[in-house]
Every structure is written in C-alpha cells, then in structure tokens.
Amino acid sequence: MPTFQTSPGTRDIMPPDAARWRRFSDVFARTVEDAGYACIIPPMFEDLGVFRRLGEATDVVTKEMYDFEDKGGRHIALRPEQTASVCRAFAQHRPATPWKVWYSGPNFRYEKAQAGRYRQFDQVGIEVLGTDDPDIDVEVIFLGWDFYRRLGLSNITLMVNSLGDTTDRQRYVDALAAHFASRASTLSEEAQRTLEKNPLRVLDSKRDQDKAAVESAPLLKDFLSEDARSHFARVCEGLKELDVPFVVNDRLVRGLDYYRRTTFEYVSTALESAQNAVGGGGRYDGLVEEIGGPATHGIGFALGVDRTLLACDAEGVFPAPDASVDVFIVDVVDGRQARALTHDLRRLGFSADRAFDGRSMKSQMKAADRSGAKVAIIVGEDEASSGPCVVRRLDSSDQVVISRVDLVDYLGSLGLTPSTETA
RNA sequence: GUGGGUAUAGCUCAGUCCGGUUAGAGCGCCAGGUUGUGGCCCUGGAGGUCGGGGGUUCAAGUCCCCUUACUCACCCCA
Structure with a gap:
C-alpha cells in the first residue's frame, strides 16, 4: 500500500474518465446556455449560516456538514449544495430578475461512501430567481430532461409533485404527524425518529414495516390551496405540451426543508443500486428571504454527475471521448x-x-x-x-x-x- | 452513526478451509526474436515488507485478537 491514499469518500477521476467529465459539463453548458442561463461560480465554502437555512431538521445540516473554524474565528462550512450559495449571491448582488444561472462543481457532505455517494461529489444545476410563472417550472424541468436525453439516456423517469405553499405544507405536515402518531407503534424505530424531526420524510421510508402507515397516509394534493393547485396544473399542462413524459408522485417530498410547490426528481431505472435518483429539484420561494434578501421566488435543479455517469454506464451511452492525437x-x-x-x-x-x-x-x-x-x-x-x-x-x-x-x-x-x- | 463482505504484482484474481523449501496466473509494462516498422505469435525480464500492528507456533499469506482502508446495504441524499 502506498503511504498516502485519497481520503474516505473522495477519489481521483483518472484519464480517460476525467475527459468524460469535462465533456459532460460541456454538454450541460451548451444545453442551458442555449436557454439563456449564465454561468456562476460561487465559492466552495461559506459562512455556516448560509447552509443552516436548508433545514434544521435535515441530515444535510445536522450531521453531514463539513464545517470548521477558520483562523479568523469564522464558522465556515464546505458547501453541501449550491442552491443556498446562489441565493446568497442573489441577495448580495441584487441582479435584475428573472435571474437565470447554471453551475457545475464539487459539494461536500460528511457521510459514509457507497455506490454513487461520495463525500466530495459533483453536481451541475440551474437556478432561476425572481419569477413565479409556472412556465419557468416547465422550462427548468424540461432542460434537465432534455440534458439526459442529449447524453443518450433513455431510462429516466421523471416524477413531479407539489408541496403547496407554506401554509398548505404546514397543514399537511400537521395532518401527517397526527396520522403517523396514531400509528406510531406500528412504525419502525427509524421512522419514529424521523417522525419527530420531519413527518414528511416518513413518506420516503422504504421499510416494509412502514408501508401500511405510509399508504394510508393523507394525500398532499387534498391540502393544496387553490393557487398551488392551479400552478401545479399549469406545470403539468406545459410538460404534456412539450411531450415530456412524467408521473405525478404524491409522496415525492425531497430532502431539504426549503421546497415549496413544485418538486421533481429524475430517477434512472437502469441503476440497480440504492442511489438511483440522478437529479432533483423544486421551487424554494422563501429561501432568499431567509438568507436575508428580499422576498423572491426561486426554482432550480441539481443533477449528480457521478450518478448520471453510472446511469450512462448502465445504459452503455456517453463514452469517454477519443483521446488520440493526429x-x-x-x-x-x-x-x-x-x-x-x-x-x-x-x-x-x-x-x-x-x-x-x-x-x-x-x-x-x-x-x-x-x-x-x-x-x-x-x-x-x-x-x-x-x-x-x-x-x-x-x-x-x-x-x-x-x-x-x-x-x-x-x-x-x-x-x-x-x-x-x-x- | 449501524451492520455484512473484502484486502496477495500496476490491474483482475488463484493460493487461506486442512500452517510446511525460493508466493503464482492472466492482462499490462520493458527487452529480445525481426540491426528501418506497430497490432498477431514466441522467448525472457522487471515488479510483492501477502493492508498495518500484536499474538499462537519449530514454522504464518494461511490460525487468533486489534486496527486501518475499500466495498455493499441501512440511514440520508445527488
């Protein structure tokens, strides 16, 4: 064994894979720049407070943060994702809206590595700040879909859902909490713990033991306000018009607390590992304000580079480019x-x-x-x-x-x- | 954080159950066969503290304990 090796959860992207990565972000850049998105490169670390707003109840914030105190006594964290950084940048620079940006780069989460999950992992993504128009939801969702198609992937399932507005969401969470609490004895230990922190996430449980309680749970769509309902209807209508196949998944709640209204996830059915979600996103209408900026609508997605390339491997598409000389x-x-x-x-x-x-x-x-x-x-x-x-x-x-x-x-x-x- | 599996050459792996001379194969690499010509073939060569530490034994890659890393799953997420 050599004296030094890569730290846990990190790895060298060696040739020819590195060339493939570069081509991957090239294809992504072309896809979204053609739709008017401009590149932004936020710093890889920020004041911890920027990321706290992702949700005090989420694992990403409570146990996976790579944080440290710098020599100036500042509490710093390596970014676990880039949406919060983009929102901070928006609040700091106040660009004209709608502000459409894309990014690409590494993020850091302190968790145990496994197939398609690393401590340093790359994402590409887009964010749009400053518009509530359902057509932007459609555009964002379409661009992710179109990118997968440009890579050559055909086994991608798009799932969409609406979490409703803040008040809808809260009413639903309360109803859900009551539902699960009445059945707490039938839930798995893990689910009971999740219930205390974030009842929404219990819906995500994959354990058989929790199946019955999850299936009988109240449905989110019954709690949507008229506004949220019509917004979601417009989004679905737009996707149909663009011939994007999708399924409405009533239990798609996503991991971060900031999501409101539209949420969506791209899943590779070609991947057999547990990490088959290759990308996801949604609307986060309160986030900029929580970070200290003006009340601003926002929506975006992030796609996992590692996982998407695993999906490409599984489908035998998007090989490393030819590296030969003339x-x-x-x-x-x-x-x-x-x-x-x-x-x-x-x-x-x-x-x-x-x-x-x-x-x-x-x-x-x-x-x-x-x-x-x-x-x-x-x-x-x-x-x-x-x-x-x-x-x-x-x-x-x-x-x-x-x-x-x-x-x-x-x-x-x-x-x-x-x-x-x-x- | 919890559990399972794995760790022997640059890579993929035999050998471990049942301890016994100088630890093997394929691929890759280098050189030669072919003194001006690659791929195919043949021959030779380099390359290993058998992940690390401790123990048992006359003797440990092999048995025991500890440790680290990798890996898969749970959790969570991209």
Missing part, C-alpha cells in the same frame, strides 16, 4: 527531428505526440500504435536533417515517402485537418 513522430536518430516536427505540426494546429528516451524503433512504433494516431511519421538516418519523411498509416500499414513541404497537404488528403481553435 500524428505520432518516430525518430530513431537522436530525437532532434521529432522535437522540430512535433513543434511545427502543433503550431499548424495538428495534435501531435512523440516518443522520448531514444527508444528502439519497435518501441516507438508500439507507442505510436497506443497513441491512437492515424499516422506515424518516421524519421531515420535516411530522412534526418530536413530530408523527406516516411508517413505510415497505422490502420492500413500503407506508407509513403514524402517531402516536408508536401506534408501538410498529404495529411489533409488523409482527412487530418488543423484544428481552428488556437489557445
């Missing part, structure tokens, strides 16, 4: 020609790699093969010092001797073109 230079003289050629070709916009350490031709050709290059350019004694060079196609083994001035044209005839992006 050209590999083999120089069996002294490496000077390799140095010059790779430099020149890279400046022209080709991707080029070469061997080092003056290895044998066999060794360098093996390296060329592994690089995935379309062609190898071979420089031996005969071709040294600006003479012609041998260009060998690595797929067909055809090779030609060609002068250096004709090299670029020849590469072009093979379908290799200089990249127009220059750094």
Whole structure:
C-alpha cells in the first residue's frame, strides 16, 4: 500500500474518465446556455449560516456538514449544495430578475461512501430567481430532461409533485404527524425518529414495516390551496405540451426543508443500486428571504454527475471521448527531428505526440500504435536533417515517402485537418 | 452513526478451509526474436515488507485478537 491514499469518500477521476467529465459539463453548458442561463461560480465554502437555512431538521445540516473554524474565528462550512450559495449571491448582488444561472462543481457532505455517494461529489444545476410563472417550472424541468436525453439516456423517469405553499405544507405536515402518531407503534424505530424531526420524510421510508402507515397516509394534493393547485396544473399542462413524459408522485417530498410547490426528481431505472435518483429539484420561494434578501421566488435543479455517469454506464451511452492525437513522430536518430516536427505540426494546429528516451524503433512504433494516431511519421538516418519523411498509416500499414513541404497537404488528403481553435 | 463482505504484482484474481523449501496466473509494462516498422505469435525480464500492528507456533499469506482502508446495504441524499 502506498503511504498516502485519497481520503474516505473522495477519489481521483483518472484519464480517460476525467475527459468524460469535462465533456459532460460541456454538454450541460451548451444545453442551458442555449436557454439563456449564465454561468456562476460561487465559492466552495461559506459562512455556516448560509447552509443552516436548508433545514434544521435535515441530515444535510445536522450531521453531514463539513464545517470548521477558520483562523479568523469564522464558522465556515464546505458547501453541501449550491442552491443556498446562489441565493446568497442573489441577495448580495441584487441582479435584475428573472435571474437565470447554471453551475457545475464539487459539494461536500460528511457521510459514509457507497455506490454513487461520495463525500466530495459533483453536481451541475440551474437556478432561476425572481419569477413565479409556472412556465419557468416547465422550462427548468424540461432542460434537465432534455440534458439526459442529449447524453443518450433513455431510462429516466421523471416524477413531479407539489408541496403547496407554506401554509398548505404546514397543514399537511400537521395532518401527517397526527396520522403517523396514531400509528406510531406500528412504525419502525427509524421512522419514529424521523417522525419527530420531519413527518414528511416518513413518506420516503422504504421499510416494509412502514408501508401500511405510509399508504394510508393523507394525500398532499387534498391540502393544496387553490393557487398551488392551479400552478401545479399549469406545470403539468406545459410538460404534456412539450411531450415530456412524467408521473405525478404524491409522496415525492425531497430532502431539504426549503421546497415549496413544485418538486421533481429524475430517477434512472437502469441503476440497480440504492442511489438511483440522478437529479432533483423544486421551487424554494422563501429561501432568499431567509438568507436575508428580499422576498423572491426561486426554482432550480441539481443533477449528480457521478450518478448520471453510472446511469450512462448502465445504459452503455456517453463514452469517454477519443483521446488520440493526429500524428505520432518516430525518430530513431537522436530525437532532434521529432522535437522540430512535433513543434511545427502543433503550431499548424495538428495534435501531435512523440516518443522520448531514444527508444528502439519497435518501441516507438508500439507507442505510436497506443497513441491512437492515424499516422506515424518516421524519421531515420535516411530522412534526418530536413530530408523527406516516411508517413505510415497505422490502420492500413500503407506508407509513403514524402517531402516536408508536401506534408501538410498529404495529411489533409488523409482527412487530418488543423484544428481552428488556437489557445 | 449501524451492520455484512473484502484486502496477495500496476490491474483482475488463484493460493487461506486442512500452517510446511525460493508466493503464482492472466492482462499490462520493458527487452529480445525481426540491426528501418506497430497490432498477431514466441522467448525472457522487471515488479510483492501477502493492508498495518500484536499474538499462537519449530514454522504464518494461511490460525487468533486489534486496527486501518475499500466495498455493499441501512440511514440520508445527488
């Protein structure tokens, strides 16, 4: 064993997975930027108070926070999610509304790792602040759905629900608490403990023992105000119009206290692990105000990068991008020609790699093969010092001797073109 | 935080039940066969304090205890 390893719940995203991650956020950025969302990069840690508002009764706040005191005596926490940070940023900078932003980056929760759950985990997401229009709910939900589709995923189930307004929600929670309390003796120990902290979450119990009490529980939809009801109806209507398949899940309550009205979750039916929720979100109309800003409507979602990629693996879609270079230079003289050629070709916009350490031709050709290059350019004694060079196609083994001035044209005839992006 | 499983080469794993010379395989890596040519094949090589610590024993990868990490599940969540 090496002296040092990654800390529990963290890991190295190694090549070629890291390239896949980058492409993942590229696809996401394109999806949401085309819909008018702008990138925001909040800090990875904030005053603990920012995250307290996620809910005093939630595990995320009570036991999973990565918090510490800094050298200035401030009580700091690594962000467990980014919605609260975005709301804080809104309250701090007061941008014009509706404010549509997207983000991507790591979050931190101190919990035990398992499949699809890490202490440092990445999310991509969007938030919209400052509008109550049900059409924005539809847009947000659609964009998440559309992104999964762009990745190539087809086994995603979208579940939606409405938690009602603050007063509806409170009336429902009270009714629910009364219902479960009357059946407390039939509930599992865990559910009884959950009941004290947050009756809503008892609905989430997966234990058989709790099934009967959950199934006979009062229904949230019976507690919705007229406003909340019509808002939700508009959202469902919009989704239908956009041909987004969804199921209304009356028990979808989500983990954070701030949700109001619309909530939704994307579940991968291709994942067999317990962590099959690949993304989720909802409306959080009171959050900005709780953080000290003006009363502001808000809605957004966060998608788990790790879990979504697991779902991609399970469906065999969205592979790591091809990392191969165009050209590999083999120089069996002294490496000077390799140095010059790779430099020149890279400046022209080709991707080029070469061997080092003056290895044998066999060794360098093996390296060329592994690089995935379309062609190898071979420089031996005969071709040294600006003479012609041998260009060998690595797929067909055809090779030609060609002068250096004709090299670029020849590469072009093979379908290799200089990249127009220059750094 | 609670419970189960696992830990032997860079990777995937035999070997542990029933203790006994220098701990193996496949893949990968390096070199050679092929003194100017990759993939296929053949040959050779490098690479291990058997996760760590303690104990039992003439003898421990193997048995016992402790510990750490990984992993799966619960809880919770993305």
